[in-house]
Amino acid sequence: NAGVMQNPRHLVRRRGQEARLRCSPMKGHSHVYWYRQLPEEGLKFMVYLQKENIIDESGMPKERFSAEFPKEGPSILRIQQVVRGDSAAYFCASSPGQGDAEAFFGQGTRLTVV
Amino acid sequence: GENVEQHPSTLSVQEGDSAVIKCTYSDSASNYFPWYKQELGKGPQLIIDIRSNVGEKKDQRIAVTLNKTAKHFSLHITETQPEDSAVYFCAGNTGGFKTIFGAGTRLFVKA
Numbered sequence: 001n002a003g004v005m006q007n008p009r010h011l012v013r014r015r016g017q018e019a020r021l022r023c024s025p026m027k028g029h030s031h032v033y034w035y036r037q038l039p040e041e042g043l044k045f046m047v048y049l050q051k052e053n054i055i056d057e058s059g060m061p062k063e064r065f066s067a068e069f070p071k072e073g074p075s076i077l078r079i080q081q082v083v084r085g086d087s088a089a090y091f092c093a094s095s096p097g098q099g100d101a102e103a104f105f106g107q108g109t110r111l112t113v114v
Numbered sequence: 115g116e117n118v119e120q121h122p123s124t125l126s127v128q129e130g131d132s133a134v135i136k137c138t139y140s141d142s143a144s145n146y147f148p149w150y151k152q153e154l155g156k157g158p159q160l161i162i163d164i165r166s167n168v169g170e171k172k173d174q175r176i177a178v179t180l181n182k183t184a185k186h187f188s189l190h191i192t193e194t195q196p197e198d199s200a201v202y203f204c205a206g207n208t209g210g211f212k213t214i215f216g217a218g219t220r221l222f223v224k225a
Contacts, residue, residue, distance in 0.1 A: 004157075033213070042120075042203060042217040043158065056212055091157055102148070103213060105157035 002027070004094050005074075006106035013082045013113050021077040021109045025094030032075045033103060034060075034067060037089045046090075049075060082113045116141040118206045120216025128224050133194050135219045137204035138186040144206040147187050148213070149178060152201045161202075162189070194223045 049069035069075040145166035150158035
């Protein structure tokens with residue numbers, strides 16, 4: 001059973017470009033969470049999705065950021081018109097249910113905006 | 115909302131000694147507390163968790179304690195080894211959908 005798969009592992013974008021980060025949850029998991037980690041800092045919640053639904057996006061900036069988890073395919077975190085402050089590691093986690101179900105993380109995508 | 119505070123931010127111990135990391139939480143409704151270990155360049159890995167109906171849980175050299183009255187929980191690592199060196203995160207969850215993480219503790223185990 002493969003773990004949570006994120007790609008790409010590293011992504012370099014110029015200011016103003018778009019970044020697309022992909023996350024395939026573990027088999028059987030229907031809940032996906034995205035977190036952002038700045039260097040030397042903790043994990044900040046961004047968004048929680050179930051298939052075709054955004055449940056909580058309270059941690060995601062209102063502009064330029066969007067997330068989806070379609071019926072088929074991976075979850076996508078999309079950042080439009082990237083700025084240098086978007087440079088961070090973005091982690092996806094999945095769980096079979098909400099609440100106290102164990103969440104498993106992917107290896108992350110390290111976004112660098114130049 | 116839930117707020118999780120973690121101390122210390124950095125911890126250095128000699129190989130073979132014990133390490134203790136402490137966390138406090140604010141939301142009394144929190145009922146699930148996982149601990150994650152993150153090695154350099156990797157994603158966080160769940161190492162142990164505890165639910166609010168349990169006061170202590172142990173798994174080999176790792177143990178976690180929970181004091182619901184005081185709203186704090188701790189991670190104990192005994193007989194530390196160099197491979198225990200990593201960043202450790204505590205977290206709290208109210209049974210809803212959002213796990214809130216502490217800021218992390220960077221553990222150094224000196225050989």
